[in-house]
Amino acid sequence: MASIPQGSAQSHSSNNEGNNTIPLIIVTILFFMWGAITSLNDVLIPHLKSVFTLTYMQAALVQLWFFGAYFLVSLPAGMYVRSFGYKKGAVTGLVIAAIGCLLFYPAATSSYNFFLFAFFILAAGITVLQVAANPYVAVLGSPKTASSRLTLTQAFNSLGTTVAPKLLAGVILGGATFLGAEELAKLSPEELHAYHLTEASSVQMPYLMLAGVLLLLAVIFAFAKLPTIVDAHDENDKGIKQAILSNLEAVKAYPRLALGVLGIFLYVGAEVSIGTYLVNFLGLERVAGLPAAKAAEDYLYLYWGGAMVGRFIGFFVMRYIRPGIVLSVCAGSTITLIMIATFASGPAAMWSLIAVGLFNSIMFPTIFTMALHDIGKYTSQGSGLLCMGIVGGAIVPYAQGGLADTIGLQVSFLLPAACYLFIFYFGAKYANLTKSEEEVREAVPAA
Structure with missing residues (x-):
């Protein structure tokens, strides 16, 4: 988070x-x-x-x-x-x-x-x-x-x-x-x-x-x-009206920042949405038929634990591979896993969705740093705009809930898959960005 x-x-x-x-x-x-x-x-x-x-x-x-x-x-x-x-x-x-x-x-x-x-x-x-x-x-x-x-x-x-x-x-x-x-x-x-x-x-x-x-x-x-x-x-503290104008100026000057805000919105939305419905997903007879208590106690923590483990792996991997490439590989992996979870059944579907947490691990800080990379005086405004994207955690699960009620819970996971598709595009588009500078990395919030 x-x-x-x-x-x-x-x-x-x-x-x-x-x-x-x-x-x-x-x-x-x-x-x-x-x-x-x-x-x-x-x-x-x-x-x-x-x-x-x-x-x-x-x-x-x-x-x-x-x-x-x-x-x-x-x-x-x-x-x-x-x-x-x-x-x-x-x-x-x-x-x-x-x-x-x-x-x-x-x-x-x-x-x-x-x-x-x-x-x-x-x-x-x-x-x-x-x-x-x-x-x-x-x-x-x-x-x-x-x-x-x-x-x-x-x-x-x-x-x-x-x-x-x-x-x-x-x-x-x-x-x-x-x-x-x-x-x-x-x-x-x-x-x-x-x-x-x-x-x-x-x-x-x-x-x-x-x-x-x-x-x-x-x-x-x-x-x-x-x-x-x-x-x-500094000049950023000039009231709400000036802050809004400053934010618009930052987005206009750096379109990558605007795409980064959308990336954060979709990533947080997809991550939270999968966590929201994972227990119900594991309860489906076609998947595992688990009681809610067993699904939450024995399997939900693995989804979030995967993100914790993946952060340590990502720390070492991104010392040698450009962040955009790692981001695209992780996003592509999540799409593949969600497609398996959506259309398969039994253990294959169950473990595929749980494994998404492992590949979620590096996405938030990587999107954040790529969006802020080399934007100079707009770094502060950019950080604030990116954090506003966290509201995706409110919108995407709500939208998936609507899909689950109409087309079924398992198929509704195509929505998070679509979110990760944009993240794949963002990573591939800016794959040639060099690693972020120290001051940019320090602007990333805890995720």
Whole structure:
């Protein structure tokens, strides 16, 4: 998953590596937590779909509200952080995210719409947290090792997306007794309401635990001795109108940047969409016929874990092969795997879709750096535009849900395949770009 950088920042404190070990550990834990929380959506969506008898499109509203918060909250979050400071911003983000988790408790005795509201508040808190916490990765140590610290935090973000489904899927889904449409139709309104309450209540304890952890981190962060970060204000900070004009100027000057924004939109959309429907896909009789709990606990983590492993492989591969070529090869591989998953059955279909995670690994940072490569003074605007593309995680799963309701879930995966087709084109078109400069690599957010 991706986190949002906001402008450039500098520290007025010493960058001694030894003095920053504890703060770096704290920030790394934050990356782990928001990775874990985001991946839990993929566990909850099939659960809520069954509990509230939703269509695929209705179930995808979770991602629409969650990733929509990234798009809507990032700008006011940046303004808040600039006004009150990065440290207070991080604490505020943690508290808001904790409130979002706490809202899952009353949501379980209310309605699906209440769940969507809780998801939005949770995502809003994570957005504020990311805007505030990302700059600490750059200042907690020497500028020369900023890239290695970014790689470390990305790895822990991926670790969170990997272990959360494994650890909590059983708690959320293990005791669920999913009823079919015919069985639900036989229940009286009172019995149906009681069923909803019983099944939805399984999310209460896990999210209460997450709320407790987030509040504890807020207290630790509030009292931790962290470097003071000051924005390096420049001509980019001239108000919203000027920022929009600047962004348009950047896109006009560098069409590659515009294609990169579309690439990020489609990549995040495809990655999130596959994760969203993977549990339901594994439940299809034609594929594996797995119960939701087993699919989430034993297989969902492999999809996200593949991305974590692939990042380390990609780190070494791209030292010798141009990023565009690697991006095209990975995109071509995902298209092939999705086509197998769409038209095959049994283990071939199951493992093909799970393996997509491995090839997703390098896409976000590679598209990001290729889009920003050698665009000079527009790097800051470009970074902001690319992060806006993360809203693809809200739109593409919703669109695939509509397809799943009309043409079937398995065939609907042709939509993510089409997204990767554009990414293949982007990598091939700019395959001759040289490797990104150090300062461009450091502009890439954790994904």
